[in-house]
Amino acid sequence: xxxxxxxxxxxxxxxxxxxxxxAGLDGLxxxxxxxxAYLTGSWLSTHERLTALVIPAQGTPSFLLPAVDRGELARSxxxxxxxxxxxxxxxxxxxxxxxxxxxxxxxxxxxxxxxxGLGATLTADHIFPLQEILRAAGRETVxxxxxxxxxxxxxxxxxxxxxxxxxxxxxxxxxxxxxxxxAGITERAVAQQLEQxxxxxxxxxVDFVIVGSGPNGANAHHDFSDRQLTDGDxxxxxxxxxxxxxxxxxxxxxxxxxxxxxxxxxxxARLYQVLYQAxxxxxxxxxxxxxxxxxDDVARDVISKxxxxxxxxxxxxxxxxxxxxxEPFIMAGNDLVxxxxxxxxxxxxxxxxxxxxxxxxxxxxxxxxxxxxLNNNTHQLA
Numbered sequence: 001x002x003x004x005x006x007x008x009x010x011x012x013x014x015x016x017x018x019x020x021x022x023a024g025l026d027g028l029x030x031x032x033x034x035x036x037a038y039l040t041g042s043w044l045s046t047h048e049r050l051t052a053l054v055i056p057a058q059g060t061p062s063f064l065l066p067a068v069d070r071g072e073l074a075r076s077x078x079x080x081x082x083x084x085x086x087x088x089x090x091x092x093x094x095x096x097x098x099x100x101x102x103x104x105x106x107x108x109x110x111x112x113x114x115x116x117g118l119g120a121t122l123t124a125d126h127i128f129p130l131q132e133i134l135r136a137a138g139r140e141t142v143x144x145x146x147x148x149x150x151x152x153x154x155x156x157x158x159x160x161x162x163x164x165x166x167x168x169x170x171x172x173x174x175x176x177x178x179x180x181x182x183a184g185i186t187e188r189a190v191a192q193q194l195e196q197x198x199x200x201x202x203x204x205x206v207d208f209v210i211v212g213s214g215p216n217g218a219n220a221h222h223d224f225s226d227r228q229l230t231d232g233d234x235x236x237x238x239x240x241x242x243x244x245x246x247x248x249x250x251x252x253x254x255x256x257x258x259x260x261x262x263x264x265x266x267x268x269a270r271l272y273q274v275l276y277q278a279x280x281x282x283x284x285x286x287x288x289x290x291x292x293x294x295x296d297d298v299a300r301d302v303i304s305k306x307x308x309x310x311x312x313x314x315x316x317x318x319x320x321x322x323x324x325x326x327e328p329f330i331m332a333g334n335d336l337v338x339x340x341x342x343x344x345x346x347x348x349x350x351x352x353x354x355x356x357x358x359x360x361x362x363x364x365x366x367x368x369x370x371x372x373x374l375n376n377n378t379h380q381l382a
Contacts, residue, residue, distance in 0.1 A: 006081060013061055016028060025116060026104055028053075028148075029122070030122075031123070032045055036051075040053060041076040041077045044065065044072045046066050050064060051065045051069070061101075063083050063084070160365055170241065170375070172201045173197045176197060181255055185228065187211040187213055204243065207240040210222060212357060214234070215354050215355060220313065234264065234272075235255045237253055246322050252359045253360065254381060271352070271358060278298075279348050279362075283373060300316070311351050312350055315331030316330040317344065317346065318330070319343060348360070
C-alpha cells in the first residue's frame, strides 16, 4: 500500500495537536486502524498488544509498539517523523508507558480542563486500563473523534485526490457491467468477474461485491447467490475496493438484463424514476452550512410523497475515506453541519420485499459552493 510524503503526515500530527489544544485536551492516544493510518501511514496490527500514537498537548509525540513488531516501522512514515519510538516487551506495562508519554506532570489539570482524548479504534482491553491510570492522575477521557471532527471528517487535498481516483476507477468497472449481465448467468459468476475487474482497474483489494437480481435486489445487504438472471431482470450492483494509500471506492447502479430496451415491469419503471429524482435532488442539496439530516430529508421526502416511504429502509448513507463507513452519516437526527472537504455517499434505495429493489449511489465531496460527484456513470436504468 502506497503512502503520502512524510510532510503530509507531519502536517496532520501538528494539526491534531493544535486541535487538541484548542479543545482543551491534555493530549491524544490513538490505537491501530484508520486513525493511525491517517496520521502516520501505518496499518500495523499488533493483535492484543498495545500499539499507540500518543500526542501530548505540548512536546514531542511518541509511538508505542511491541518490540517484536519494530520491523514494521519501515512500512510507514514513522521512522522519518519527529516522533519518539518507544518499544516495549512482554512483562512491561504499555498503558503506563502511554500515559507517561502524555507528560501530564508538566501540565496541571486545572490549566487544561483535565481531559484526554482516546481514539475510536482503541479496544476495551486498552481503554479500561488507560482510564484507570488517567483517573488516578485526575483526568477524564473523551472520544477524540467527537472533538476533532475537522481532523478526520474534512478531507485534505491528498485524500480527495485518492477518493477521486478510486471513484474514477470504479466507474470504469460499472461501465463494463451491462456486458456481463445476460440471461442464464448466475449472480455468483457475475460477482467473480466483477472482483477481477476491480483489481484490473488498479484497486489493491476488493472490499465488497453485491449482485442482487430480481427479488434479491429487495435485500439491501444481499451479496450474491446462484440465482440465474433472466431477460428483463433488474439487478442492483454495488461494488467497492481499496485504492492507493488505503482509501475506498463505493458505487451502486441498477441495471436491466437485456439492456434499456428490455421489457421492465411498469411498476418498477415508475419506482426507479422516483428513486432517480430523489438521488438527484439529494446531491443537488449538498452544500456547506446545511445539516447531514437535511440531505436525508430531501431524499426521503421525494420517495415518501410518491408512496414508497416504507420501502426506503436505511439512511441516505455514510462518510468514506480510510474506512468504507465513517462519519459523517447522512441520516435523520444528525445535526452535523456540512463543511468543505467532507466526503460521503448519497444512496437512497427502494426495496419491495419479494419483488425487486433499486439503489443509486454516488460518492460526493462538499465544495465551497456545493459538491463534486466522484462517480459519473449514467444514473438511468442501463
